Amino acid sequence: MNRLMRRKIINGVMLTLTGIFTALTVSSLFVILGYLIFNGGKSLDWNFFTKLPLAPGEEGGGMANAIVGSAEIVGMAALIGIPVGFLAGVYLAEYDDKAFAAVVRYVADLLNGVPSIVIGIVAWTLVVVPLKQFSAVAGAIALSIMLIPIVTRQTEQFLREVPTPLREAALALGAHKWKVIATVVVPAGSKGVITGMILGVARISGETAPLLFTAFNNQFWNGGLGQPTASLPVQIYLRATSPYDDWHRQAWAAGLVLIGLVLVANIATRLVLARGTSVPRG
Amino acid sequence: MATAVQVRRQSRWFDQAGDNIARLITVMFAAAIVLAAVLIVHVLWTDSAPARHALGWRFLFSSDWDPVTEKFGGLPFIFGTVLTSILALAISVPLGLGSAIFLSELAPPRISNALTFLIELLAAIPSVIYGLLAIFTLVPLMRTTVEPFLKSTLGFLPVFQGLAYGVGVLTAGVILAVMTFPFIISVSRESLLAVPREQREAALALGATKWEMTWDVVVPYARLGILGSIFLGLARALGETMAVTMVIGNSAAIHASLFAPGHTIAAVIANEFTEATGDVYRSVLIELGLVLFCLTIILNGLARLMILATTGKGAKR
Amino acid sequence: MMKKLLTIGAVLAAGASVAAAQMINAAGATFPMPIYQKWFEDYHKAHPSVQINYGGGGSGAGISQLTNGTVDFGASDMPMKDEDIQKMKVKPLHFPTVMGAVVLIYNIPGVSAELKFTPDVIADIFLGKIKKWNDARLAKDNPGVKLPSEEIIPIHRSDGSGTTFVFTDYLSKVSPEWKSRVGANTKVSWPVEGLNGSGNPGVAGFVKQTPNAIGYVELIYAIQSKLAFGLIKNSAGNWVKASLEGVTEAAAGAAKAMPADFRVSITNAPGKNSYPISTFTWLLIPTQFSDAAKGKAITEFLKWMLTAGQGQTAALAYAPLPAAVVAKEQKQIAQIKY
Numbered sequence: 001m002n003r004l005m006r007r008k009i010i011n012g013v014m015l016t017l018t019g020i021f022t023a024l025t026v027s028s029l030f031v032i033l034g035y036l037i038f039n040g041g042k043s044l045d046w047n048f049f050t051k052l053p054l055a056p057g058e059e060g061g062g063m064a065n066a067i068v069g070s071a072e073i074v075g076m077a078a079l080i081g082i083p084v085g086f087l088a089g090v091y092l093a094e095y096d097d098k099a100f101a102a103v104v105r106y107v108a109d110l111l112n113g114v115p116s117i118v119i120g121i122v123a124w125t126l127v128v129v130p131l132k133q134f135s136a137v138a139g140a141i142a143l144s145i146m147l148i149p150i151v152t153r154q155t156e157q158f159l160r161e162v163p164t165p166l167r168e169a170a171l172a173l174g175a176h177k178w179k180v181i182a183t184v185v186v187p188a189g190s191k192g193v194i195t196g197m198i199l200g201v202a203r204i205s206g207e208t209a210p211l212l213f214t215a216f217n218n219q220f221w222n223g224g225l226g227q228p229t230a231s232l233p234v235q236i237y238l239r240a241t242s243p244y245d246d247w248h249r250q251a252w253a254a255g256l257v258l259i260g261l262v263l264v265a266n267i268a269t270r271l272v273l274a275r276g277t278s279v280p281r282g
Numbered sequence: 283m284a285t286a287v288q289v290r291r292q293s294r295w296f297d298q299a300g301d302n303i304a305r306l307i308t309v310m311f312a313a314a315i316v317l318a319a320v321l322i323v324h325v326l327w328t329d330s331a332p333a334r335h336a337l338g339w340r341f342l343f344s345s346d347w348d349p350v351t352e353k354f355g356g357l358p359f360i361f362g363t364v365l366t367s368i369l370a371l372a373i374s375v376p377l378g379l380g381s382a383i384f385l386s387e388l389a390p391p392r393i394s395n396a397l398t399f400l401i402e403l404l405a406a407i408p409s410v411i412y413g414l415l416a417i418f419t420l421v422p423l424m425r426t427t428v429e430p431f432l433k434s435t436l437g438f439l440p441v442f443q444g445l446a447y448g449v450g451v452l453t454a455g456v457i458l459a460v461m462t463f464p465f466i467i468s469v470s471r472e473s474l475l476a477v478p479r480e481q482r483e484a485a486l487a488l489g490a491t492k493w494e495m496t497w498d499v500v501v502p503y504a505r506l507g508i509l510g511s512i513f514l515g516l517a518r519a520l521g522e523t524m525a526v527t528m529v530i531g532n533s534a535a536i537h538a539s540l541f542a543p544g545h546t547i548a549a550v551i552a553n554e555f556t557e558a559t560g561d562v563y564r565s566v567l568i569e570l571g572l573v574l575f576c577l578t579i580i581l582n583g584l585a586r587l588m589i590l591a592t593t594g595k596g597a598k599r
Numbered sequence: 600m601m602k603k604l605l606t607i608g609a610v611l612a613a614g615a616s617v618a619a620a621q622m623i624n625a626a627g628a629t630f631p632m633p634i635y636q637k638w639f640e641d642y643h644k645a646h647p648s649v650q651i652n653y654g655g656g657g658s659g660a661g662i663s664q665l666t667n668g669t670v671d672f673g674a675s676d677m678p679m680k681d682e683d684i685q686k687m688k689v690k691p692l693h694f695p696t697v698m699g700a701v702v703l704i705y706n707i708p709g710v711s712a713e714l715k716f717t718p719d720v721i722a723d724i725f726l727g728k729i730k731k732w733n734d735a736r737l738a739k740d741n742p743g744v745k746l747p748s749e750e751i752i753p754i755h756r757s758d759g760s761g762t763t764f765v766f767t768d769y770l771s772k773v774s775p776e777w778k779s780r781v782g783a784n785t786k787v788s789w790p791v792e793g794l795n796g797s798g799n800p801g802v803a804g805f806v807k808q809t810p811n812a813i814g815y816v817e818l819i820y821a822i823q824s825k826l827a828f829g830l831i832k833n834s835a836g837n838w839v840k841a842s843l844e845g846v847t848e849a850a851a852g853a854a855k856a857m858p859a860d861f862r863v864s865i866t867n868a869p870g871k872n873s874y875p876i877s878t879f880t881w882l883l884i885p886t887q888f889s890d891a892a893k894g895k896a897i898t899e900f901l902k903w904m905l906t907a908g909q910g911q912t913a914a915l916a917y918a919p920l921p922a923a924v925v926a927k928e929q930k931q932i933a934q935i936k937y
Contacts, residue, residue: 011491015388021380022389025463026397029404035415055636056800056823084311091308104312106583107319113582114322115521117548118571121555122325132668134624145318152315176297178304199406206408209523209548213556218652219636220643223622228652233410237524240414241796243803243824248418255411266406270399350759350786421808445750447794447809532757532795543794553797556626557660557759559683 033259040256043249048257053219053235056244063254066230069136069222073215073231074205076140081147081204082197088148089155089193094181105156112149119145120210128214136222136229139215143204150203154196158189195269202265206258208233232258322575330569332561341569347534349554354566358534360573362451362544366526367519369455369540370462375512377459378466379501382508385467386474387496398471405464413528416457421448421529424456429541444539447531452540454530458522462515469514473507473592474500507592513585517578523548547574620647621896626654627661627674628761629798630817631880634697634915635674638908642900649896657798659759659785665691665883671893673883676761677785678862691883692935693861694901694928696908697917698850700818700841701765701876702828704803707732707747708810714829715740715838718867718875721831722774724813725753726781727791732811747811754805754814757795759785765878766815769866773875815876818916833875834867845874846918853879854921861928877918887936894937901932 047062054061088108092101123142128134162185170180186193216228217238232254239251333341337354344355381401385394425448436442477500485495501508531543532553547570558564632655639651654660654670661673666687673691684690703716720736723729729736733746756763764785771778781787794809796802799816803824806814818841821828830838839845849868857863867875884901888894905928909919920928 007491007494011493014493014497015384018380018384018388021377022384022397025377025381025467026400028460028463029400032404032407032411032415035419036411039418055633055640084314087308087311088315091312095305095308100309101312104315107316109586110579110582111315111319111322113517113521113578115523115548115571115574115578117521117523117551118326118575119322121329121551121568121571122322124555125325125329126321128669129667134669145322148315148318176301178300179297181304202406206410208408208410209552212552217654219639220650220652223620223650223652227622228624228654233408233524236410236414237528240410240417241528241804242800243807243820243826244800251414255414259407259411262406262408263403266403348786348788350784417808425809445752447752449794449805449809532797533792535792537792542792553757556656557663559659559663559666559759560686 033263036252036256036259039249039252040254043253044256045253048250048253052221053230056242056247059246061246061250063230063232063235063250065218065221066232066235066254067257069215069218069229070205070232072222072225073136073139073143073211073229074201076137076225077143077147077204078197078201080140081144081200082151084144085148085151085200086155086193086197088152089159090181090186092152092156093159094177094185108149108152111145112153114146115209116142116146116207117209117212120212120214123210123214131226133226134214134216134228136215136225136227139211139229139231140225142210142214143207146207146210147200147204150200151197154199155189155193158192158196159185161192162188192273195273198265198269202262206233206262208237326568326572326575330565330572333565333569336562337566341566342573345536349558349563352560352562354562356566356570356573358536359545359547359550359570361536362530363520363546363548363574365451365544366454366458366530366546367516369452370458370519371512371516373456373459374462374466374515378463378511378515379470379508381463381467382470382474383496383501385471387492387500394471398468401467402464404460405468409461409522409524410528412457412461412525416453416525416529420457421453424448424450424453433541440538441540444537444541446541447543449529449531449543450541451530451537451544454526454544454546455540457525457529458519461522461525462519465515465518466511469511469589470504470508473504473511473589476507476592477503504592506588510585510588510592513581513588517581517585520581521548521574521578522546523552527552547571621649621892623649623651623672623893623896624654624670625651625661625672625674625882626656626664626670627883628658628676628880629655629800630658630676630699630701630762630765630878631674631697631917632799633819633823634912634917637911637915638904641911642903642908645903646899649900651900655798657756657758657785658761658764661883663759665885671888672885672897674881675883676878676880677764678860678864678881679883689885689887691885692931693881694884694931695861695879695881695920695924696904697912697919698846698865698877698879699917700846700874701762701769701815701878702818702821702841703813703831704806704816704821704824704826704828705813706806706810706826707749710744710746711827712741712744713827713840714744715832716829717832718769718773722770722777724751725770725789725791726774726777749811752809752812753789753791753793754802754809754812755789755793755795756786756802757797760798761785761878761880762799762815762817763787765866766876768864769876772867822916831875833873834869835871835873837872839872839874841874841876843913843916843918845872846877847921849873849875849877850879850918850921854923857924857927861924861931884935886934889937891937894935898932898935898937901935902929905929 047060050064051062052065119142123138127138170184211231211234218228218230222229236251236254239247341356345357346353346355425446429446432442485499526546527549533543534545551567635653658675658677661675664670665673733748767783767787771783794805796805799820802814803816803820806812830840833839848870849865853863853865865877905925912919
């Protein structure tokens with residue numbers, strides 16, 4: 001076998017291998033979804049959405065309080081995180097003072113990479129300890145710290161892409177800078193900015209670790225935002241690690257609900273945008 | 283005319299004030315981000331002080347972990363964190379780079395974009411759902427099929443000896459590998475796509491096969507970005523909590539075998555934070571959190587620089 | 600915008616009105632968690648304005664969070680040590696609630712029989728001296744059972760556990776080598792590696808999924824997870840299966856001679872049919888409540904627990920408290936100030 005043929009064989013083998021690898025990695029997504037749909041689908045029933053959790057051995061329990069709890073915690077986190085992230089993104093895109101903006105940008109990206117369990121520790125120190133209480137608020141603060149960098153970066157990115165002529169035209173008509181931003185730039189970039197917010201919220205709604213010792217857990221209806229609160233991700237964790245088949249089924253059902261929300265948000269925003277990436281870069 | 287001038291002056295003042303207020307508000311919120319980061323570092327540093335003062339540097343190198351008798355050694359967790367992450371990369375880098383090559387060099391653009399979109403969805407799946415799947419599908423698979431297979435074929439290596447529990451370091455590495463796919467594939471693909479067309483054409487003009495062009499020319503050109511993607515994946519793997527703690531066995535010991543259970547920094551914090559009695563115990567966990575924080579910050583910072591260097595310059599194909 | 604503010608305000612108000620109900624948070628032992636959750640559920644039905652949220656987490660977490668003040672009361676299967684009581688700003692009172700049994704669960708493929716374990720065999724399994732299921736000593740006590748030649752995988756607790764304390768307390772009493780090498784505590788250095796589960800449910804979960812595993816959990820977890828558990832030879836030389844009667848008999852001696860602070864161990868108790876790994880489990884109630892309504896609500900619950908609550912224990916395989924102990928506890932309630 002001469003050298004050329006050997007090189008051609010290697011060429012064929014390696015390129016086929018890359019195709020196989022791609023098939024493997026893409027199929028992992030379908031395997032995950034397949035198991036969730038199959039196992040979660042047969043466990044999902046009306047009780048899941050309406051009933052409170054019951055003691056093991058008692059059939060018919062659900063995760064109604066966890067669904068509401070997650071909505072409360074994520075909602076509060078969004079109330080805090082979205083305005084902060086948005087306005088910081090506006091600053092980076094529109095004002096951008098060299099040194100300070102560079103610092104803010106760098107810090108925001110670093111914040112993005114902080115492990116969520118570490119943020120849970122910080123929220124515990126800042127909120128749980130002084131109040132001597134686990135609470136939904138503590139969980140929301142932890143999640144908002146994770147949401148802010150995501151919204152900041154997405155806002156900056158999409159506001160920057162608004163064409164400069166648009167701004168210049170508005171300025172030429174005599175509008176002041178703040179008016180230009182509020183009435184021209186932001187509406188023009190709103191599609192991307194809003195998708196950034198949705199993606200960020202979808203990301204934090206699946207977070208478990210920061211809630212473990214901030215919002216903790218609750219078997220009853222959550223008694224207010226200053227009390228321990230059940231949440232979907234924590235419930236999945238507790239049930240998956242239990243020995244009861246009934247709880248396992250509920251874990252699958254909850255997993256399906258959670259992944260459904262997350263994927264719907266991701267796919268919808270991507271289709272709306274028709275481009276852009278959802279993998280954070282550093 | 284006097285009225286119009288007055289109106290014009292008022293509205294100018296209003297607009298000018300508006301500009302100042304807008305700038306002030308946005309600067310404040312931007313500064314809030316920096317403040318938050320400073321706060322995080324401050325909390326980690328001060329709350330780990332009791333541990334740092336009581337134990338010193340020895341803590342990072344001691345593997346004696348017995349909280350009840352107040353013996354604290356951080357090595358098993360640092361070891362477990364690093365080991366599971368390296369295992370994850372050992373699996374996901376070949377698979378990920380191979381996929382990235384396929385997606386950038388071989389697949390037609392529309393298929394490439396569609397497949398990349400699907401792979402990037404993997405990044406959106408929450409960690410606890412990876413853990414849920416791992417417990418019920420991956421662990422039995424490892425215990426009944428994969429680990430006995432490795433034992434029978436490669437069992438002469440100490441890393442593949444010992445009891446096949448199913449849960450353990452190897453299983454944690456596998457699930458982490460799946461979680462790092464999207465980072466490695468997405469960023470590597472972009473780095474490869476950013477390699478100028480001239481480089482490819484020059485290689486082909488010299489008679490290289492497509493594979494040789496890819497492996498000997500394109501990939502080296504994009505190596506900084508690829509390395510950056512690996513660092514990104516590594517940073518993600520290091521900080522993973524839920525999926526790992528559900529399949530690693532939560533055992534604070536160092537073993538030679540990959541089948542054995544282990545522990546990671548994130549997992550031990552998740553498990554033991556709420557029951558840590560005494561100031562030293564809790565601050566030990568916080569010190570471990572500080573170590574993890576520093577590791578991920580450094581890695582993420584390096585990754586950003588590398589990725590910027592590659593995709594910032596050069597034209598997309 | 601206005602509409603959004605109004606709806607947010609309404610939701611918060613709704614939350615606050617539920618909060619006007621008495622919210623009490625507790626955490627601790629998973630050993631009695633099933634009966635505690637049943638009690639708190641039923642008590643809430645009977646008294647809708649009181650909501651007691653029990654977080655589990657293990658006896659260690661219960662003591663730790665009570666010390667931090669992040670819960671209103673704790674629960675533990677290990678009586679608190681003097682030095683730990685000293686660390687607490689408000690001294691806690693121990694209130695026994697039920698008695699329960701720690702059983703040895705196992706998952707041996709192909710074996711559904713009830714295995715018999717002698718104390719020294721149990722100690723040696725967890726010491727690592729007996730490594731395989733078909734060891735001669737196990738086979739001797741279980742003739743007719745086909746035990747496989749597989750390694751025994753012990754499952755321990757990863758968290759600070761009162762159940763661990765009860766189990767190791769028993770082992771310390773029956774094995775001098777265990778007492779000197781390992782001792783009894785909520786967390787010990789287990790001689791054999793094995794896997795670590797979080798809480799009683801975690802251990803049961805691991806045993807259920809891992810062939811050839813052996814673990815130690817409270818009786819109701821074995822029943823509810825449908826796991827086989829063995830008979831143990833007690834100090835009188837009889838093979839006893841964990842049951843309400845066996846546990847009650849084990850507590851008989853302590854019931855007569857209960858110390859004033861209720862801290863007592865009933866492992867390896869004398870008695871013809873007493874179950875050797877039995878224990879009381881306690882609620883840790885602070886002596887002083889700054890919130891009067893909370894203190895009153897908890898006191899009312901304790902009174903209910905000692906009377907109506909005791910009637911529900913048997914259904915979940917926990918033994919109700921002996922009458923003498925109940926009487927003493929009712930007197931201790933007066934020590935709670937609010």
